[in-house]
Amino acid sequence: MKGSLLSRSLLNVAAVIVFVCSVFPVYWMVNTSMLPGAKIKSTTPSFLPESLNFANYATALGDGFIPAMWMSLAVTGLTLVTALVFAFMAALALSRFTFRSRKSLIVAVLVIQMVPAEALIISMFRLLDGWHLVNTVLGLSAVYIAMVLPFTIWTLRGFVQGVPADLEEAAQIDGCSKAGAFWRITFPLLAPGLVSTGIFAFIQAWNEFVFALVIMTREESQTLPIWLRSFLQATKATDWSVVMAGSTLMALPVVIFFLIVQGRMTSSMTSGAVKG
Amino acid sequence: MLATSDALATTEVDTPRSRRPQLTPMLLLAPAFIMLAIFIGWPVVQMIVMSFQEYGRAQIFGADPEFIALGNYTKVLTDPTFWAVLGRSVALAAVCVVATMVLGMAIAVMMTKLGKVMRTVVSVGLLLAWAMPALTATIVWGWIFDTSYGLVNWLMTKLTGDNWFGHSWLIDPLSFFGVAAIIIIWGAIPFVALSLYAGLTQVPSEVLEAASLDGANGWRRFVNVTFPYIRSIVIVVLILQIIWDLRVFAQIYALQTIGGIREQTNTIGVYIYTESMASGRLGTGGAISVILVAILLAISAYYIRLTLRNED
Numbered sequence: 001m002k003g004s005l006l007s008r009s010l011l012n013v014a015a016v017i018v019f020v021c022s023v024f025p026v027y028w029m030v031n032t033s034m035l036p037g038a039k040i041k042s043t044t045p046s047f048l049p050e051s052l053n054f055a056n057y058a059t060a061l062g063d064g065f066i067p068a069m070w071m072s073l074a075v076t077g078l079t080l081v082t083a084l085v086f087a088f089m090a091a092l093a094l095s096r097f098t099f100r101s102r103k104s105l106i107v108a109v110l111v112i113q114m115v116p117a118e119a120l121i122i123s124m125f126r127l128l129d130g131w132h133l134v135n136t137v138l139g140l141s142a143v144y145i146a147m148v149l150p151f152t153i154w155t156l157r158g159f160v161q162g163v164p165a166d167l168e169e170a171a172q173i174d175g176c177s178k179a180g181a182f183w184r185i186t187f188p189l190l191a192p193g194l195v196s197t198g199i200f201a202f203i204q205a206w207n208e209f210v211f212a213l214v215i216m217t218r219e220e221s222q223t224l225p226i227w228l229r230s231f232l233q234a235t236k237a238t239d240w241s242v243v244m245a246g247s248t249l250m251a252l253p254v255v256i257f258f259l260i261v262q263g264r265m266t267s268s269m270t271s272g273a274v275k276g
Numbered sequence: 277m278l279a280t281s282d283a284l285a286t287t288e289v290d291t292p293r294s295r296r297p298q299l300t301p302m303l304l305l306a307p308a309f310i311m312l313a314i315f316i317g318w319p320v321v322q323m324i325v326m327s328f329q330e331y332g333r334a335q336i337f338g339a340d341p342e343f344i345a346l347g348n349y350t351k352v353l354t355d356p357t358f359w360a361v362l363g364r365s366v367a368l369a370a371v372c373v374v375a376t377m378v379l380g381m382a383i384a385v386m387m388t389k390l391g392k393v394m395r396t397v398v399s400v401g402l403l404l405a406w407a408m409p410a411l412t413a414t415i416v417w418g419w420i421f422d423t424s425y426g427l428v429n430w431l432m433t434k435l436t437g438d439n440w441f442g443h444s445w446l447i448d449p450l451s452f453f454g455v456a457a458i459i460i461i462w463g464a465i466p467f468v469a470l471s472l473y474a475g476l477t478q479v480p481s482e483v484l485e486a487a488s489l490d491g492a493n494g495w496r497r498f499v500n501v502t503f504p505y506i507r508s509i510v511i512v513v514l515i516l517q518i519i520w521d522l523r524v525f526a527q528i529y530a531l532q533t534i535g536g537i538r539e540q541t542n543t544i545g546v547y548i549y550t551e552s553m554a555s556g557r558l559g560t561g562g563a564i565s566v567i568l569v570a571i572l573l574a575i576s577a578y579y580i581r582l583t584l585r586n587e588d
Contacts, residue, residue, distance in 0.1 A: 011386065015394045018383055022401035025462070026408060028427070029416045045427050086308040093304035106583050112316055113516065114572040115323075116523050118549040119565035122336075122558060123319035146315030149308050207409035209526055210549070225411050232415065232533065240419050247412040254407040 026251070033057065033244035040241050056245035060231075065249055067220060068227035071137070072206060073253075075223060078141040079205040083148045084198055090149075091156035096165070105157075109150040117147070121214050128215060135221045143211050148201045155200070159193025160186075195261050206254055224250045327562030336556055348563035358547075358564065365544040368453055369521035372460045376517055379461070380468030381510075385498070387473045399470065406466035410459075414530040417459045421445040423535070446535030453541070459527050464517060471513050475506035515576050522572060525549065544568055 032040070033056055034049035094105060124143055125134065133139030163186050171181035209225040216222055222230070228246050232238060327348055329341040352358050383402075387395050408416075420427045423444040432440040445451045479502050487501045503510075525545035532538050532546070542550065544564070552561030573580075 011389055012391075012394055014386055015390055015398050018386070019397050019401035021462075022398075022405040022466070025413060025416045025420065026404050028420060029412070032419065041425055045425075045430050086311065089304040090308040093301035097298060097301040103584055107580055108312075110515065110519075110576060110580065111569070111573070112312075113519050114523075114569045114576075115316070115320055116525075116545055116548050116565050116568055118525060118545055119323050119552055119561055120316070120319040121549075122552060123322040124315065127315070127318065142311070143315055146311045149312055153308060203407070203409075207411065209409075209411050210529075214553070225409065228411060228415070229530075229533070238534075240422070240425075243415060244419065247415055251408055251412055254409070255404065258403050258407050 029244050029247055029251070032241055033248045035241045037239060037241055056241045057249065059242050060246040060249060063231070064219075064222070064227055065224075065246065068222045068224045069249075069253075071216070071221060072224040074137045075140050075144065075212075076202060076205040078137060079144040079148065080198055080201050082141070083145045083152050083201045084194060086145070087149055087152035087156050087197065088194070090153045091160050094153070095157050095160040106154065109154045112150045118210060121211065124211070125214055135216055135218045140212060140215050140223070141205075143215065144205045144208060147208075147211075148204050152197045152201055155197045156190075156193055159190055159197075162193075163189045199258070199261060202257060203254065323562045323565055325562075326558045327566050329559050331557075331559035331562070333556040336558070341559075344559075348559045349567070352560055352563050352567065361542050361544055361547045364453070364542070365522055365524075368457060368460075368524070368543060369518065371457050372464070372521045372524075373514070373517045375457070375461045376464045376468055376521075377510075377514060380465050380513075381472055383465065383469040384472035384476055387469070388476050399473075402466040402469055405462060406470075408463070410463060410526040411530050413463055414459055414527050415534070417455065417462075418446075418531060418534040421455050444535060446531065447537065449537070449540040452531065452536045456524075456527055456531055456541075459531070460521060460524060463527070464520070468513050468517065471509060472506065475509040476502065479505045511579055511582070515579050518575055519572055523568065 031047070031049055034051075034053045035046065036053060036055065039046065128134050128139040128143070131139075133142065167185050167189075168178075168181040171185045172178060176184060207225060208223075209229070212223045212226050213229075216226060228243070228250055231243060231246055326341070328343060328345060329335070330344050330347065331341045335341045383398070387398055390398065421429075423429070423442060423446075426445075428445070429440040429443055432438075432443070445455050483501055484497060487497045492500065523545040524543060528541065528543050528546050529549070532541060538546075538550075548561050548564050548568070551557050551564060
């Protein structure tokens with residue numbers, strides 16, 4: 001594609017605008033989190049933190065962040081791993097075998113997305129209560145796994161279909177066992193698919209708020225979103241700088257996960273290309 | 277391991293359609309489907325059953341529910357509040373879906389034309405916005421639009437010369453939904469832009485070059501060459517956006533906590549939550565849910581038909 005210097009620079013200006021619009025709220029959250037409490041009540045906003053002031057983080061951390069973080073990590077981890085394994089198995093069945101339920105699965109995915117979760121909460125709560133799973137990592141994770149499964153099966157199915165079965169056959173001719181061909185050839189090619197599906201499951205479980213609110217009733221079993229919300233209400237006049245510190249702490253693990261996964265995604269794609 | 281080798285065996289034989297149910301795919305599907313049946317299927321069945329019953333606080337505490345046929349549905353459909361809530365939700369979703377799709381597509385096309393460095397900058401920005409939890413995003417935007425010390429009021433005072441301090445954006449329903457729309461669109465653009473960009477990278481460049489040699493300008497190339505390649509992704513993303521925006525919950529609920537009058541700003545997701553959870557009217561809550569699913573099914577009927585045909 002050729003383009004004049006003018007259109008090139010216009011394009012770059014547009015890119016900068018998109019970047020700034022995407023990032024500004026994130027920046028503003030971090031910026032506010034560094035402000036001393038008194039400074040926030042000022043008619044002129046401070047666009048840059050005057051100093052790296054972590055007092056608000058200390059306040060937020062001292063107020064139940066750590067247990068809520070462990071809770072969130074446990075629930076998200078269990079959801080992520082189980083959903084990926086189950087969805088991968090199902091995706092394999094749906095793309096490498098020929099039978100009818102393919103179509104109904106696609107429709108089921110969409111229909112499940114349509115059911116308002118808010119209407120299912122009470123039934124789910126009773127179900128979990130009957131099995132003594134209320135306020136447990138296992139109970140909340142089970143609900144999250146079921147909620148992310150349709151979408152993860154659907155996405156993974158697309159990725160599995162994208163890997164031609166010929167590749168495996170070629171490897172078998174070269175002397176690989178059937179299972180060996182699968183793990184050495186197909187699986188690495190599927191890694192980017194597992195990663196992007198994993199991102200979806202991770203974000204869903206880490207950020208989910210309504211089910212956690214109803215199912216995790218005890219204070220010691222709060223997940224991060226519930227912790228953050230209780231913070232908003234407990235302090236009568238909202239202490240914005242502390243809330244922003246809390247929000248930053250909650251967003252941080254997601255950003256770290258994204259950064260790790262980004263690297264993996266590119267490396268697995270290149271290694272896949274070399275092998276293919 | 278056993279499962280995968282069996283899977284390979286089947287591909288080799290390549291039977292068009294199995295005559296008897298095979299054990300391996302059933303075993304592979306079992307864990308996912310058991311989870312779905314227990315935790316989604318059963319609650320959905322209960323929701324549908326309750327929508328035909330008188331089911332309120334008394335029933336929650338053990339009284340026997342009474343079958344009232346379409347009672348809940350007539351109650352809901354003759355309630356002006358329901359129609360107000362539905363109208364509001366549809367209007368909000370329409371604005372959000374159109375804006376998200378147009379901006380998302382524009383950003384995706386832009387990304388294909390950018391140099392490597394700028395493309396990375398844009399995708400990092402999008403990922404950061406995407407990583408932000410809806411609840412956190414709502415709180416931050418709530419702070420940006422804060423009545424007393426919000427950035428927007430400061431900016432408006434600077435720009436117009438009038439005094440905007442003390443102006444509450446969340447009290448007036450119209451500007452409440454303006455703020456809500458910004459939050460929803462801002463949060464949805466990364467998914468749309470990155471999915472569409474992934475689709476655009478699949479369009480073979482030879483085809484585009486051939487089209488431009490034939491004298492097609494940028495817009496015609498996009499409409500006649502690029503778009504047909506990415507149409508299925510566009511439709512999936514569009515349908516998902518409609519579904520998600522029409523039943524939006526977290527952003528509206530959190531924004532109502534920061535400010536705003538609940539009765540005038542409820543969307544259908546929040547309305548179902550207040551009916552079922554706060555008021556304990558599970559019967560009517562169930563009926564509203566069934567109506568919402570019916571509306572969404574009607575909207576996506578075309579897509580479902582299309583998918584069924586393509587899967588043959």
